[in-house]
Amino acid sequence: MKVIENTVVKSNTEIASGIWELVADSPKICSEYRGPGQFVSILPIDGWQHPLRRPMSIAAVKKSSLTIIYKIFGDVTSEFSKLQKGDNLNMLGPIGNTFSGWDDSGYDPVLVGGGVGLAPILNLKNTCADNGIAVAVIIGARRGAEHFMDHDPDNGLWLTTDDGSLGAAGTVMPTLEDVIASLPNPRLFACGPEPMLEAVRDFSIAKGIPAELSVESYMACGIELCQGCVIAKPNGQDKKNSYHERYSLVCADGPIYEAKDISFG
Amino acid sequence: MADITVTIGKHTFQNPVFAASGTFGYGLENPDLVDISAFGAIVTKSITRQPREGNPPPRIVETPSGMINSIGLSNIGVDKYVSDMAPKYADIGCPVIMNIAGSSEDEYCEIVEITESVNSNIIGYEVNISCPNVKHGGIEFGVNAELTESLTSKIRKRTGKLVIMKLSPNVTDIRSIAKAAEAGGADALSAINTVYGMSINPHTKKSEIYTTYGGLSGPAIKPVGLACVHKVSLAVDVPVIGIGGITSGKDAVEYILAGASAIQVGTANYRDPATGISILDDLKRYLAEQNIATVAEMIGMVETYES
Ligand SMILES: Cc1cc2nc3c(=O)[nH]c(=O)nc-3n(C[C@H](O)[C@H](O)[C@H](O)COP(=O)(O)O)c2cc1C
Numbered sequence: 063m064k065v066i067e068n069t070v071v072k073s074n075t076e077i078a079s080g081i082w083e084l085v086a087d088s089p090k091i092c093s094e095y096r097g098p099g100q101f102v103s104i105l106p107i108d109g110w111q112h113p114l115r116r117p118m119s120i121a122a123v124k125k126s127s128l129t130i131i132y133k134i135f136g137d138v139t140s141e142f143s144k145l146q147k148g149d150n151l152n153m154l155g156p157i158g159n160t161f162s163g164w165d166d167s168g169y170d171p172v173l174v175g176g177g178v179g180l181a182p183i184l185n186l187k188n189t190c191a192d193n194g195i196a197v198a199v200i201i202g203a204r205r206g207a208e209h210f211m212d213h214d215p216d217n218g219l220w221l222t223t224d225d226g227s228l229g230a231a232g233t234v235m236p237t238l239e240d241v242i243a244s245l246p247n248p249r250l251f252a253c254g255p256e257p258m259l260e261a262v263r264d265f266s267i268a269k270g271i272p273a274e275l276s277v278e279s280y281m282a283c284g285i286e287l288c289q290g291c292v293i294a295k296p297n298g299q300d301k302k303n304s305y306h307e308r309y310s311l312v313c314a315d316g317p318i319y320e321a322k323d324i325s326f327g
Numbered sequence: 328m329a330d331i332t333v334t335i336g337k338h339t340f341q342n343p344v345f346a347a348s349g350t351f352g353y354g355l356e357n358p359d360l361v362d363i364s365a366f367g368a369i370v371t372k373s374i375t376r377q378p379r380e381g382n383p384p385p386r387i388v389e390t391p392s393g394m395i396n397s398i399g400l401s402n403i404g405v406d407k408y409v410s411d412m413a414p415k416y417a418d419i420g421c422p423v424i425m426n427i428a429g430s431s432e433d434e435y436c437e438i439v440e441i442t443e444s445v446n447s448n449i450i451g452y453e454v455n456i457s458c459p460n461v462k463h464g465g466i467e468f469g470v471n472a473e474l475t476e477s478l479t480s481k482i483r484k485r486t487g488k489l490v491i492m493k494l495s496p497n498v499t500d501i502r503s504i505a506k507a508a509e510a511g512g513a514d515a516l517s518a519i520n521t522v523y524g525m526s527i528n529p530h531t532k533k534s535e536i537y538t539t540y541g542g543l544s545g546p547a548i549k550p551v552g553l554a555c556v557h558k559v560s561l562a563v564d565v566p567v568i569g570i571g572g573i574t575s576g577k578d579a580v581e582y583i584l585a586g587a588s589a590i591q592v593g594t595a596n597y598r599d600p601a602t603g604i605s606i607l608d609d610l611k612r613y614l615a616e617q618n619i620a621t622v623a624e625m626i627g628m629v630e631t632y633e634s
Contacts, residue, residue, distance in 0.1 A: 063359045066599055105598060110546045110574060113594055114389045154599075282387050282394060283597035286356045288349070289372075289401040290387035305378035305403050 064155060064285060065090045071149045072127060074142075079207035080134045081180075082143050084151075089126035091155045098164075098186040099276055099318045102130065102155030103284040106138045107145070115154060117281050119253070119317075121181035122188060128153075131181040157284045158317045161186050161251050161274055165193060169249035169272075172241060174234050174262055176202035179254030182276050186251055198241050202234040202258065235261050242271065252276070256326055263321040273321040279312040286314050296325040329614035330621040331607075333367070333588050335566045336489045336514030338450055340367040340422065340589065343622055344579065344607045347570055347593035348373055348426035348453060348493070349398065351600065353412050354419065361600040364420030365607065367589060371412075373428040373455045376437055378404030382460065388526045388535040393547030393572070394594060395524045397460040397538040400428055405438045409445050416448035423448065424491065428455040428465045432478055435465075439485045451489025454482060457520035459497060459542045469495040469520075472507035479511025491568065494518040494559065496548075501555050502562035509563045517568035517591065518555045522548050545594040546572040553585045560586025560627055574602065576609020586627040 069088035077083045091102060103115035116138055122129035134140050145151060164171045164186060171190060175183030180201065190197045200220045203209050206228030213221040213229040220237045221229030230237050234254075242248050250273035252262040259275050266273035281291040292309035293316065310316065310324070333343040346354070346369040354369040363369055381401025388395050403411070408425070416423045425442065429435040439452065456469035456478065468474045475492065482490055492508035494501055496519040505516050521542025526535040552571020560567045569587030573579055574595045582590045595602040610622075619625055 064357070066360060066601075110392050112389060113392065113394055113545045113598065115598060280385060280387055282396070282594075285360065285600065287352045287600065288387065288396070288597055289381060289398045290396060292381070292384050292386060292401075294383070303377040303404070304380055305401065305407075306380070308380045309384070309401075 063094050064157060065094060066152065066154045067091050068150045069128065069153050071145050071147055071151055073147060074145045076143070077131070078210035081131065081208060081210065082134065083121070083129060083131050084142065084145065085127050085129045086151055086153070087126055088128045088153060091153060092123050092126050092128055095120065095123045095156045097160035098189050099160040099182050100156040100158050101317060102128070102153040103157060103281065104130075104142070105152035107141050107151070108137070112138050114282050115284065117157070117278070117284060119181035119185070119276070120156065121185050131184070133178045154284060157313055159315070161276070161318055163249055163272070163274070164190055164197075164251065165195060169247050170245040171195065171197040172238070172245065172248050172250050173197055173199045174238060174250060174252040174254070174258070175199075176234060176254030176258045179252070179258070179276065179278070182253045183251065198245070200234045200237050200241065202254065233261065234258060235265065238262070238265065242269070250274070260326045263324070263326070266321045274318050275321050275324065276317045277312060277319060277324065278317065281313060284313045286311065293319070294325050295323060329611065329619060330623070331611065331614070333622055335568070335588060336451070338422070338489055342367040342607055343583070343589035344603045344610070345370060345424070345568065345589055345591045346596060346603055347591035348455065350593040350596045354421070354423060355412070355415055357600050361604070365604045366421050368422040368424050368450070370424045370426050370453050370591060372402050373400050373426045373458065374402055374405050374408050374438060375400055375428050376405055376434045378402065378407065383537045385535060385537055390524065390526055390543065391547060393543050393545030395526050395536055395541035395543050396521070397536045397541035399461050399538070400458060405441050409441060409447065413445060413447045413449070422450045424451050424453050424489065425449045426453040426455055426493070428458055430465075432481055435478060436481055436485060439482055443486055449488065451491060451514070452482065452486065453491040453493050453517060454478070455493050455520070457493050457495030457497075459495070459521055459523050459540065460538060466495060466497070469504065470498050472503045475504050476507040476511040479508045479513050483512035489514045491515045491517050493520055494555070495520050496551050496555050497523050502558055505559040505563050509565050513565060515566045515568060515588070516559055516563065517570055518559055519548070519552045519571045522551055544572070546574060548572050549578060553581060556582055556587050557585040557629065573606065576606050576613055579606050579610050580613055580625070583622060583625050584627070584629040588626055
């Protein structure tokens with residue numbers, strides 16, 4: 063069940079350059095939370111200047127505390143960064159489905175995240191740790207200052223940067239190939255910018271490795287009203303007279319999809 | 328307490344706050360978030376003869392105090408509407424108005440005939456002749472007075488239920504279209520549908536909507552809607568339903584003063600589908616504060632400098 067809740071900010075801190083972590087007390091949403099992959103949709107705090115809620119992945123749920131990680135993109139997120147302890151923030155959620163198969167002992171989970179796609183990957187990483195499941199994690203960023211974790215391959219955490227200033231230089235893809243090589247039964251979980259998801263999707267299909275992607279879609283409502291947040295399904299010819307066969311509604315069917323079930327661009 | 332009922336055609340509604348087409352799904356999606364029995368009525372997503380996928384993404388983008396959409400009338404089609412939705416409307420505690428769209432007179436008429444042939448549990452039709460986002464989705468009717476009158480009268484002949492024609496602001500003279508719909512036998516007119524708009528991303532240099540142009544909605548269009556409602560209500564005798572950027576009781580009051588007998592809440596539902604209920608509470612408070620006994624006596628009472 064989804065709820066609209068006036069949450070109370072507990073902390074709001076910049077954890078890397080332009081990347082913020084906000085923890086809010088939100089007992090109602092937390093009690094409905096079903097697992098990593100779900101998101102909330104947050105009301106801008108400047109009245110009707112920005113009419114639409116902002117979907118944001120849940121980075122953690124602990125008792126009645128909900129964590130999100132956001133990147134400052136524009137006016138709305140920059141207003142969020144001014145929120146102080148005790149301020150209200152209106153959230154709708156939890157929305158969407160969850161990552162699956164990570165708790166299946168037949169698999170070696172490999173988690174790939176980048177940019178704003180960090181939150182659900184961190185959530186899955188920590189949830190796996192809580193359940194004693196070993197995972198490999200690869201996080202990409204443009205430059206070192208955008209990372210807030212340590213490059214630590216010995217403990218299964220690889221960082222990459224486009225400019226080579228931290229961890230492995232380049233995108234997450236070469237590191238992903240290296241990591242996969244030593245795993246008997248990899249299963250990929252990815253969230254991040256579209257080019258990254260597309261690369262992971264194509265790679266997983268070419269190699270026959272199962273992969274779940276968390277997609278981020280522009281969304282007006284998050285509650286199946288507007289029909290705006292669609293993603294194309296593959297082989298989606300221009301069928302006449304179909305409904306939700308060519309396009310899937312991310313707020314209803316996603317945000318997690320099997321890589322083979324969606325196409326980009 | 329003030330009398331907040333409003334009468335449109337032969338139907339009296341418990342209050343003047345309706346949910347607008349395309350912003351409230353089929354009314355059944357979010358029972359946990361909103362009690363639809365509080366609304367005066369709900370208007371469904373546009374229903375077409377055949378189901379429709381809608382347009383490729385991107386379909387929506389936020390703009391200053393508004394949004395542009397080009398959904399492309401994605402809907403389940405009239406057959407599924409009749410078989411799956413209509414039975415559910417029997418006991419939802421709120422009158423349902425079915426919004427319909429088509430690319431020809433025949434299509435509109437078939438939708439009405441199919442719906443009339445079953446126990447549809449709807450109280451009337453809102454006829455979308457104003458969707459800016461599909462090439463043949465009604466707008467060719469909505470910009471032409473003759474076609475509007477002819478279509479209205481054909482629908483009128485096929486149903487005794489409410490017939491509401493939904494007008495586009497994207498016309499030279501909305502009054503001429505309004506008069507044509509009235510002449511065709513419409514019980515009421517609703518105004519406005521979305522306003523043509525465009526949005527460009529300066530970084531990628533791309534259009535932010537797949538179909539290039541889309542429909543602008545939200546608070547940004549409230550002044551446009553108010554002017555249209557005022558003009559239309561002076562031009563016709565049938566009731567007008569005001570739509571466009573309504574987010575508060577104050578907005579609803581302005582529309583009623585401009586000439587609306589009822590109002591529809593659209594884009595605001597995306598923030599919270601229960602916005603209509605808070606608008607209704609605001610409206611009741613306003614009536615009490617102003618010592619106004621009925622909503623009806625407020626309709627069209629705006630004071631203008633010229634008359
Ligand atoms: C995403 C979206 C979808 C819409 N779909 C329809 C539709 O299917 N049929 C219709 O008659 N109007 C449709 N509308 C128009 C609304 O019913 C309303 O006329 C318009 O949005 C102005 O009101 P607002 O500013 O309160 O949103 C849609 C509007 C939006 C934003």
